[in-house]
Structure formats: structure tokens, C-alpha cells
Amino acid sequence: xxxNHTASTLTKGLLSTVRTGMEEAVNRSLDRNIKLAVTGLSRxxxxxxxxxxxxxxxxxxxxxxxxxxxVLNSGRFLGARKMEQPDAHIAxxxxxxxxxxxxxxxxxxxxxxxxxxxxxxxxxxxPQGMLRKHLASSSNLTLDIIDYPGEWLLDxxxxxxxxxxxxxxIARQCRQSARADLAQPWIDLxxxxxxxAPADDRILQKLASAYTDYLHACQKSGRGLSLIQPGRxxxxxxxxxxxxxxxxxxxxxxxxFSLTRSRNDKTLYGVMRMRYEYYKTHVVRQFxxxxxxxFDRQIVLVDCLQALxxxxxxxxxxxxAICMIMKNFQYGKSSLLGRLFNPRIDKLLFAASKADxxxxxxxxxLEQFLQRMVASAHNDIHYEGIESGCMAISALQSTDNVxxxxxxxxxxCIKGRAKDSGEEIALFPGEVPIEAPQVExxxxxxFRFMEFKPPRLVDVYNQPFPHIRMDRVLxxxxxDKC
Amino acid sequence: MSTHWQSPVVLDxxxxxxxxxxxxxxxxxxxxxxxxxxxxxxxxxxxxxxxxGSRAQNDSSEFQFVAAASSRGRGMRWxxxxxLAFLLLLGSYESVILVRHIWYEQAVIGVLxxxxxxxxxxxxxxxxxxxxKSLQQIKTVSLWQQRALAMEENSADGxxxxxxxxxxxYYEEQAIRLDHWTVFQRQLDNVHxxxxxxxxxxxNVMSSLDKRAQKVVVQRASEAGVMVAMSPLAFLDMLLVLWxxxxxxxxxxxxxxxxxxxxxxxxxxxxxxxxLLYAGVSELVxxxxxxxLGGKVxxxxxxxxxQGVGVGxxxxxxxxxxxxxxxxxxxxxxxxxLSDIRREIMASVKSLLFxxx
Numbered sequence: 001x002x003x004n005h006t007a008s009t010l011t012k013g014l015l016s017t018v019r020t021g022m023e024e025a026v027n028r029s030l031d032r033n034i035k036l037a038v039t040g041l042s043r044x045x046x047x048x049x050x051x052x053x054x055x056x057x058x059x060x061x062x063x064x065x066x067x068x069x070x071v072l073n074s075g076r077f078l079g080a081r082k083m084e085q086p087d088a089h090i091a092x093x094x095x096x097x098x099x100x101x102x103x104x105x106x107x108x109x110x111x112x113x114x115x116x117x118x119x120x121x122x123x124x125x126x127p128q129g130m131l132r133k134h135l136a137s138s139s140n141l142t143l144d145i146i147d148y149p150g151e152w153l154l155d156x157x158x159x160x161x162x163x164x165x166x167x168x169x170i171a172r173q174c175r176q177s178a179r180a181d182l183a184q185p186w187i188d189l190x191x192x193x194x195x196x197a198p199a200d201d202r203i204l205q206k207l208a209s210a211y212t213d214y215l216h217a218c219q220k221s222g223r224g225l226s227l228i229q230p231g232r233x234x235x236x237x238x239x240x241x242x243x244x245x246x247x248x249x250x251x252x253x254x255x256x257f258s259l260t261r262s263r264n265d266k267t268l269y270g271v272m273r274m275r276y277e278y279y280k281t282h283v284v285r286q287f288x289x290x291x292x293x294x295f296d297r298q299i300v301l302v303d304c305l306q307a308l309x310x311x312x313x314x315x316x317x318x319x320x321a322i323c324m325i326m327k328n329f330q331y332g333k334s335s336l337l338g339r340l341f342n343p344r345i346d347k348l349l350f351a352a353s354k355a356d357x358x359x360x361x362x363x364x365x366l367e368q369f370l371q372r373m374v375a376s377a378h379n380d381i382h383y384e385g386i387e388s389g390c391m392a393i394s395a396l397q398s399t400d401n402v403x404x405x406x407x408x409x410x411x412x413c414i415k416g417r418a419k420d421s422g423e424e425i426a427l428f429p430g431e432v433p434i435e436a437p438q439v440e441x442x443x444x445x446x447f448r449f450m451e452f453k454p455p456r457l458v459d460v461y462n463q464p465f466p467h468i469r470m471d472r473v474l475x476x477x478x479x480d481k482c
Numbered sequence: 483m484s485t486h487w488q489s490p491v492v493l494d495x496x497x498x499x500x501x502x503x504x505x506x507x508x509x510x511x512x513x514x515x516x517x518x519x520x521x522x523x524x525x526x527x528x529x530x531x532x533x534x535g536s537r538a539q540n541d542s543s544e545f546q547f548v549a550a551a552s553s554r555g556r557g558m559r560w561x562x563x564x565x566l567a568f569l570l571l572l573g574s575y576e577s578v579i580l581v582r583h584i585w586y587e588q589a590v591i592g593v594l595x596x597x598x599x600x601x602x603x604x605x606x607x608x609x610x611x612x613x614x615k616s617l618q619q620i621k622t623v624s625l626w627q628q629r630a631l632a633m634e635e636n637s638a639d640g641x642x643x644x645x646x647x648x649x650x651x652y653y654e655e656q657a658i659r660l661d662h663w664t665v666f667q668r669q670l671d672n673v674h675x676x677x678x679x680x681x682x683x684x685x686n687v688m689s690s691l692d693k694r695a696q697k698v699v700v701q702r703a704s705e706a707g708v709m710v711a712m713s714p715l716a717f718l719d720m721l722l723v724l725w726x727x728x729x730x731x732x733x734x735x736x737x738x739x740x741x742x743x744x745x746x747x748x749x750x751x752x753x754x755x756x757x758l759l760y761a762g763v764s765e766l767v768x769x770x771x772x773x774x775l776g777g778k779v780x781x782x783x784x785x786x787x788x789q790g791v792g793v794g795x796x797x798x799x800x801x802x803x804x805x806x807x808x809x810x811x812x813x814x815x816x817x818x819x820l821s822d823i824r825r826e827i828m829a830s831v832k833s834l835l836f837x838x839x
Binding site: 064065067068355356360363364367397401402403406415425426427428429430446448449469472 | 495498634638665668672681
């Protein structure tokens with residue numbers, strides 16, 4: 001009897017040891033890691049989105065308002081935690097700072113991103129599959145998110161262009177009515193120098209600063225111009241004043257073939273071309289290689305309302321910018337081996353951000369508008385056979401939906417604090433068209449979607465944010481992994 | 483495309499009505515029947531025009547069938563109805579005369595007969611009233627199903643919120659408790675589009691009813707399977723199956739809030755059979771695969787057991803079809819699968835047979 005008993009205890013102990021070992025091994029080998037690309041032009045709400053996403057995940061176990069995130073709703077989600085990020089040399093994503101901004105008595109949106117930062121979250125859940133359920137009692141999913149200035153994103157298309165092609169592209173842009181007057185001072189300055197002359201650093205600096213002024217002017221013009229290249233000129237980060245940023249594209253009279261084709265680096269033109277190439281290989285490509293080549297999932301945030309507000313030129317500008325950017329990501333179904341060596345984005349979500357700035361009955365129109373806007377990029381992606389979707393979302397809902405009486409009719413409207421005045425305002429923000437409006441529709445100031453300040457929240461540090469469809473975003477991006 | 487969009491309007495803060503964060507589902511409005519109800523014959527066109535998507539196509543076959551049948555059978559129906567009314571009138575007239583006649587001859591027997599006649603009339607009327615009521619209920623449900631299918635998924639016009647409130651009101655009237663209603667209400671926000679609201683309702687609220695109904699299906703189906711596996715007579719099998727099935731249908735209907743009387747239950751059974759016959763081919767094919775495989779395996783074990791499992795699966799299919807008919811919302815992603823139920827039936831039949839031997 002006692003022998004039997006000892007034997008059974010031994011077996012049990014052995015079994016449990018084997019089980020724990022197996023569990024570890026399985027956890028290790030099945031440990032999943034998702035690298036999420038949060039893509040969006042500047043001011044499209046990337047930082048707010050990341051802050052909200054992280055916050056929703058961290059507070060998910062207590063959250064009542066994530067009904068569409070299935071792992072949570074089926075009770076399998078155990079918890080989440082912020083982890084040490086994988087790359088120690090990159091700044092940590094200022095999550096706490098963003099929360100601080102939002103917790104003030106007069107909450108403000110997080111400040112625009114100036115440099116690259118990173119955050120890693122580890123989620124723990126009970127696995128669902130028959131096999132995995134028996135092998136491991138809990139599984140991990142690691143989510144890596146990188147935040148970076150949207151301005152830098154527009155450098156990616158440069159990778160496929162040489163100096164002449166890029167210059168031609170810039171020249172074409174400068175002829176557009178929205179940019180022509182802004183570009184004129186720089187073009188005049190450029191025309192006053194002889195490109196054949198030997199390079200002089202002072203001249204180069206003058207040209208670069210004139211070009212930078214033009215880019216800044218584009219940004220601040222309020223005309224909603226998105227195509228601003230190179231991004232480091234307006235947001236140099238730690239590269240301010242470096243020779244790699246001291247050049248500009250050449251627009252103007254066609255230059256003799258001998259100059260453009262010669263590899264002479266002594267002329268003004270030659271140096272500009274050389275520095276452009278340097279910029280491409282050492283700044284853009286490195287940025288791309290370090291941060292952009294290994295994504296599994298992508299969300300593209302588009303501020304459709306801004307495009308509508310600023311008019312037809314801005315709309316086309318933004319459309320072109322998005323299509324250009326999308327060409328630089330790798331899409332496709334990833335296989336098991338491929339995931340290790342050559343990951344590709346196998347799920348892509350287009351999100352119309354700031355959906356809380358319109359009434360709920362306009363969300364569908366907003367989605368359709370976005371779909372039309374990104375149609376060409378969308379088609380390419382469909383061709384690769386990957387799953388994609390379109391959603392109207394709001395990372396942090398800054399308005400309340402209320403009903404109001406207007407001219408004897410009940411209309412649905414939104415109420416929030418206006419961004420410029422900080423006063424509480426209620427308005428019917430107007431309807432969103434479902435396709436790109438005709439030029440004449442833009443003339444009579446039909447679209448004036450107002451910006452809002454973040455809401456006053458009771459306890460930012462302990463409660464999830466109010467949001468619109470962040471749960472569906474989570475389900476779309478992570479749902480099949482856990 | 484029309485290019486008329488409404489421009490922005492700034493409103494007076496004082497003109498706002500109660501601000502609502504989470505949506506308060508408004509008090510249900512009883513939809514006037516003539517306003518919304520589309521005669522089934524016409525609804526075919528509505529469904530074909532408005533609903534795109536595989537889910538809808540699957541389900542529309544049922545409506546198409548009903549529509550076709552009702553237009554063709556209209557002449558016959560008048561014939562039967564008038565014949566029935568004629569016989570009823572004739573019968574009651576005859577019996578009244580007869581009872582009165584006996585009353586004069588033999589007062590005691592006359593009173594007795596008169597009492598019996600009265601009881602019969604009241605009971606019959608009660609049954610007819612219940613039938614009529616359950617028909618109304620079923621009509622309401624199929625109306626809800628049609629509305630859910632025709633609803634624009636991505637629009638947030640509040641149609642789903644309204645419908646959900648109506649469904650809830652219906653269950654309240656039937657004194658059926660909807661689990662998780664408060665959870666659902668907390669989660670539902672007025673930013674949710676129709677499709678999202680229906681999804682939430684389906685996964686949160688309807689699923690508890692579904693689970694109960696599915697449990698009944700599994701139980702009844704395994705019972706039927708076991709009975710057939712044990713019974714020595716083929717004729718007895720048939721009666722047993724019929725008895726179990728009608729009982730199951732009544733139970734499922736009760737879970738979803740219908741209480742059809744005996745007559746209504748036959749009517750329901752008829753409709754379930756119709757749907758079963760005209761069920762989508764795809765559904766049949768997918769089920770048949772599982773059955774063929776399982777059937778072969780169980781046939782190897784025992785012929786009687788194969789028969790039992792076969793009958794059980796048939797009962798289960800009947801049950802699932804009844805669930806589909808009685809459920810106020812068409813299934814969304816959470817369609818119950820026959821193959822899951824099948825496994826349980828087989829297990830119970832097997833355990834019984836092997837225990838016996």
C-alpha cells in the first residue's frame with residue numbers, strides 16, 4: 001500500500017514537473033508578438049490613439065465598454081502589463097505624460113510627437129484551442145507599438161526616387177495654386193544662384209533654410225497641405241543643422257545634361273544631389289530598416305474631416321500622400337517561416353479618426369468617404385489577398401451625443417468643449433458626404449467640422465476612456481491571435 | 483449622386499434635452515400593424531431587393547417558399563375555411579336543436595348534455611384563441627427577423643435600438659427573464675450602428691435563451707435516439723419520435739416566449755417540416771458530411787445504434803429549425819452547429835447501449 005502510494009506520488013510529481021516544463025516550452029514557442037504599425041500623417045491622432053489603445057488594454061479587465069473584444073467578453077482575458085521595451089536606445093512612449101495632459105482640470109490633447117518612441121505591452125489570456133488549452137493554462141501576447149512624427153513618414157517614398165525625379169515631383173507640386181505663392185521666395189532664391197558654381201556651404205545653408213521656410217509655410221498655411229518632404233526639415237529631431245539636412249531640390253530652368261549626369265560633386269548641384277543621396281541612405285533607409293520593415297498589423301489613421309474642412313486641394317494632397325506611404329509597407333499573407341524572417345502586414349485597418357466630431361448617424365458616411373478616399377491603395381492591398389477594413393473611430397470620445405430641438409425638428413447633435421475657445425458648445429456639425437465632393441461644393445464653406453478639446457474625465461488613472469469602436473479595432477487587430 | 487448636404491448648425495445649449503451617455507433604450511412603440519407589416523407575398527420582393535450578403539441569401543429561401551405557398555394556396559384556403567365554417571354552423575345548429583329536444587323529453591340528461599356542449603364550446607374557443615394568438619406571435623417574430631435582415635448594417639439610424647426595445651418589451655409581457663439585459667444596456671451606446679447593436683444583443687441577451695433551447699434539443703434528441711435504439715418495433719419508433727418531437731418543439735417555443743396550444747403546436751411542426759424540406763442545400767450538404775462519417779462509424783458498432791443516432795440527429799435538426807423559426811433575431815455569427823449536438827447524442831446512445839450489454 002505505502003509503496004503504491006509513494007509510486008503514485010512520484011508519478012504525480014513527475015507528471016506535474018513534465019507539465020510545467022511543457023507549459024514553459026509551449027509558452028515560449030507560442031509566445032506571440034505583434035508589431036503594430038500605427039500610420040498616419042501628422043495631426044491625424046496617432047499619439048492619442050496609442051495612448052487610448054494602451055489605456056484600454058491595461059484597464060480591460062475592469063472595463064465594461066469593450067463589448068466587441070471577444071477575448072475579454074468571453075472571460076478569457078487575464079490581464080495586461082506594460083513591459084520593458086525591446087530597444088533600450090529608443091525613448092519610451094510618453095504614456096504617463098499623455099495621461100497627465102488628460103488629467104488636468106482643463107484637459108489638453110497630448111503634445112505632437114517630436115521623435116521616435118516605443119511601448120511594449122504584454123497581455124495574458126486563457127487559450128481557446130483544444131490542444132493549447134491542455135498544454136498551457138495561460139498564453140502571452142506581446143504588442144509592440146512605435147510612435148513617431150507623422151512628418152517622417154513622408155520620407156519613405158523618397159527611397160524609390162533619385163534626386164532628379166524627386167526634384168521634378170517637387171516642381172510639379174510647386175505649380176499647384178495652393179503652394180505657388182508660398183514657394184515663390186525659395187524658387188526666386190534658387191534661380192539667383194548658378195548651379196555650376198563650386199559648392200559653398202553658406203549658399204547651401206541659405207537655400208536649405210529658404211526651402212525649410214517654405215515647408216513650414218505649407219504646414220502653417222491652414223490649407224491642409226500634407227505632402228511635405230523631406231520630413232526631417234520641418235522636424236529635424238537631433239539632426240538640426242547637420243550637413244545631411246543642408247540641401248534642397250532643384251526646380252527651375254532645365255540644366256544641361258553634362259551637369260545632371262556628371263558625377264562631379266564639386267558643383268552646387270552636385271553637392272545637393274550628394275546630400276540628398278546621403279539623406280536617403282543614412283536617414284530614411286535606416287529609419288525604415290530599424291522601425292518599418294517588420295510589421296505584422298497596420299492601422300492607418302486618416303483625418304477625413306480635416307481634408308473636408310480645407311478643401312479640394314488638401315483632399316487630393318492627402319490622398320496622394322497616403323497612397324505614396326502605403327507603397328512602402330510589405331503586405332501579404334505571412335507563413336510560419338516568413339513570420340520569423342520576413343514578416344509582412346497581413347491585416348490592415350483604415351480608420352477615420354475623430355469620429356466623435358460628427359453625430360453617430362454620420363459614422364457610416366464617414367466610413368464610406370474614407371473608403372473612397374483610399375480606394376486605390378485599398379485595391380492594391382486586396383490584390384495581395386490580405387484582410388482589410390474601414391472604420392470610423394474615436395480614441396477618446398470628446399463629445400456627448402444629445403438631442404436638440406431646431407426649427408421645430410428634433411435633431412441629433414454633439415456637445416463638447418471647442419478647441420479654440422474652450423467653451424462648451426453644442427452643434428449639429430453637418431453631414432459627411434459619402435464621396436469626394438465636386439469642386440463647387442467646396443466653395444460655399446459647407447464643411448466646417450469643429451475641433452474639440454478632450455473631455456473632463458473623473459479619474460483618468462483608474463478608469464478606461466470613453467471611446468468609439470476601440471473595441472472593434474482591438475478585435476480586428478488582435479482578435480485572431482488570442 | 484445628390485450633392486445636397488446639410489451644413490453645420492450651432493445650437494443653443496439650453497435647447498438640449500436630457501444628455502445621455504449610455505443610451506437609454508426608449509420606451510417601445512408598438513408598431514401599427516398596417517404601417518409596417520408587409521404581406522408575405524410582397525415581402526419576397528423587399529427581401530430580394532434590399533438584402534445583400536450570404537447570410538441573408540441563406541435565410542431568404544424560407545421566405546420565398548412561404549410567399550409562393552401562400553399565393554398559390556389562397557383559393558384552397560377559402561374552400562377549406564368555408565367548408566369548416568359550414569360544418570361548424572350545421573353541427574352547432576343540429577346539436578342545439580337536439581339538446582333542446584332532449585331537454586323537453588328528459589330534463590336531467592338535457593341539462594347534462596347542455597353543460598357538456600357549453601364546456602366543449604368554451605374549450606374549443608379557448609384553443610382557437612390560443613392558436614390565433616400564437617400565430618400572431620409567430621408573425622411578430624418573422625417580422626422582426628425580416629426587419630433585422632433588411633436593416634442597414636452600418637447605419638446608426640436607431641432602427642436596431644428600437645427593435646431590441648420591442649423584443650425586450652415582448653419578453654417582459656411574457657414574463658420571461660432576459661439574462662444579461664443590464665449588461666447589454668450598459669454596453670450599448672448610441673454610437674453603435676445597427677449591425678453592432680444586433681450583434682451585442684445576440685451575443686449578450688439572446689445567447690442565454692439559445693443555450694437553454696440547445697440544451698433541450700440535445701436532451702430530447704438523445705432521448706429519441708436512445709428510445710429508438712432500444713425499442714423492438716419499427717411502428718413504435720415512429721410514434722415515439724413523433725411524441726418526443728412535438729414535445730420538444732413546444733418546449734423550445736416556450737423558451738422563446740410562445741405558448742402554442744395543441745393546435746398551434748401542430749401548425750408549428752408543419753412549418754418546421756416545410757423549412758426543413760426547403761432548407762438551403764448548403765446546410766444539408768454540410769450536415770450530411772458529418773452524418774455520413776459518423777453514421778458509418780456507428781453502423782460498424784451496431785445497426786440499432788446507427789438507427790438511434792440517425793433518429794437523434796433528425797430530431798436535433800428539427801429542434802435547430804424550430805429555434806431558427808422562434809428566435810426573434812436571425813442568427814449572426816453564432817449559428818448552432820448540428821455536428822456539435824451530434825457528438826453528444828452519439829455519446830449518450832453509446833453509453834446507454836454499452837451499459838446495457
